[in-house]
Amino acid sequence: MTALPLVFDAPKRAIPPRHLADLDPADRRAAVGELGLPSFRADQLARHYFGRLTADLDTMTDLPAGVRDTLRTLLPPLVTPVLEQACDGGATRKTLWKGHDGTRAESVLMGYPDRATVCVSSQAGCGMACPFCATGQGGLQRNLSTAEIVDQVRQAAAAARDGALGSPARLSNVVFMGMGEPLANYKRVVAALRRITEPAPDGLGISARGVTVSTVGLVPAIDKLAAEGLPVTLAVSLHTPDDELRDTLVPVNNRWKVSEVLAAARRYAQATGRRVSIEYALIRDVNDQPWRADLLGTLLRQQIGTKRVHVNLIPLNPTPGSEWDASPRRVQDEFVARVQAAGIACTVRDTRGREIAAACGQLAASEA
Ligand code: SAH
Numbered sequence: 001m002t003a004l005p006l007v008f009d010a011p012k013r014a015i016p017p018r019h020l021a022d023l024d025p026a027d028r029r030a031a032v033g034e035l036g037l038p039s040f041r042a043d044q045l046a047r048h049y050f051g052r053l054t055a056d057l058d059t060m061t062d063l064p065a066g067v068r069d070t071l072r073t074l075l076p077p078l079v080t081p082v083l084e085q086a087c088d089g090g091a092t093r094k095t096l097w098k099g100h101d102g103t104r105a106e107s108v109l110m111g112y113p114d115r116a117t118v119c120v121s122s123q124a125g126c127g128m129a130c131p132f133c134a135t136g137q138g139g140l141q142r143n144l145s146t147a148e149i150v151d152q153v154r155q156a157a158a159a160a161r162d163g164a165l166g167s168p169a170r171l172s173n174v175v176f177m178g179m180g181e182p183l184a185n186y187k188r189v190v191a192a193l194r195r196i197t198e199p200a201p202d203g204l205g206i207s208a209r210g211v212t213v214s215t216v217g218l219v220p221a222i223d224k225l226a227a228e229g230l231p232v233t234l235a236v237s238l239h240t241p242d243d244e245l246r247d248t249l250v251p252v253n254n255r256w257k258v259s260e261v262l263a264a265a266r267r268y269a270q271a272t273g274r275r276v277s278i279e280y281a282l283i284r285d286v287n288d289q290p291w292r293a294d295l296l297g298t299l300l301r302q303q304i305g306t307k308r309v310h311v312n313l314i315p316l317n318p319t320p321g322s323e324w325d326a327s328p329r330r331v332q333d334e335f336v337a338r339v340q341a342a343g344i345a346c347t348v349r350d351t352r353g354r355e356i357a358a359a360c361g362q363l364a365a366s367e368a
């Protein structure tokens with residue numbers, strides 16, 4: 001992969017201390033060895049963390065007290081909830097959490113009849129500066145570590161299991177659609193994907209098919225991800241099919257144009273066999289015109305193919321201080337119909353979490 005331009009580098013902030021979830025199985029055993037313990041202690045600890053979803057050493061009673069004290073250094077508290085809010089009758093729960101250095105980020109757990117999904121953050125803030133997104137307005141604070149990402153999932157899985165959504169549920173889906181641009185934090189995100197999808201005790205055992213990585217379209221990183229052998233779903237935030245408007249809606253378009261992004265999406269679909277998802281936040285009088293729907297359908301059909309792509313329309317969630325709003329229902333309906341007429345599957349995202357500012361693009365890590 002060519003080096004990403006400097007603008008994607010996070011400012012130097014305190015890197016979180018090393019955590020079990022940063023490590024692959026071999027490094028985990030090595031780390032336990034450095035602490036003077038036999039390597040089977042690493043497997044025991046991993047079974048608690050990834051299998052039982054607990055980071056509370058006091059409950060790990062199969063470990064002698066002295067061993068627990070030694071292992072404590074591998075489980076520093078990295079993701080500490082400071083505020084929890086629920087809406088949609090308890091089926092949507094947002095967690096504002098702080099990192100070891102006080103950095104704030106957010107995760108959202110959502111229950112559905114057939115699945116439970118957590119939306120995680122990959123960075124504190126975001127450097128992509130999309131003007132309709134709340135996170136984009138505050139800039140990037142820092143990259144999250146692998147363990148900070150994994151621990152959001154671990155805590156969500158434990159909460160779902162323990163009935164946070166009403167009745168006990170298994171966490172089946174993870175979407176990288178919280179704060180941040182996951183492919184601008186590439187190495188840590190890919191390590192997190194491995195921890196999330198590997199079966200316990202090496203990882204959380206969530207099927208890669210249930211994991212979605214959403215990106216503004218960092219082309220070299222999309223190609224790199226396609227070669228990782230991780231069949232996660234790729235979502236591309238397109239938001240308009242023409243470069244002129246996309247240059248302002250998704251500023252990274254000035255670096256990689258619509259045609260380059262769609263070509264990368266096609267290569268991803270070919271390499272992984274996974275259908276890619278095109279995200280399109282529908283904004284009244286900005287990108288919701290019938291001609292844009294037609295152009296979108298035509299481009300996707302020609303550049304990716306009807307079987308390899310589907311469009312996910314997101315009614316815009318207004319963010320504070322913005323004049324932009326969602327499109328009227330009949331405009332949205334016509335947009336969907338026109339994309340479908342081109343032979344492209346098109347669905348409208350539900351608007352979970354609006355009242356607690358937990359909907360798409362609303363995560364802004366407000367202070368508790
Ligand atoms: N950086 C990644 C993840 C961002 S959040 C990306 O851009 O894909 C996931 C989706 O929510 C993206 O498609 C993003 O463009 C969209 N989004 C951001 N702000 C929004 C808003 N106010 N209303 C609706 N969708 C929004």
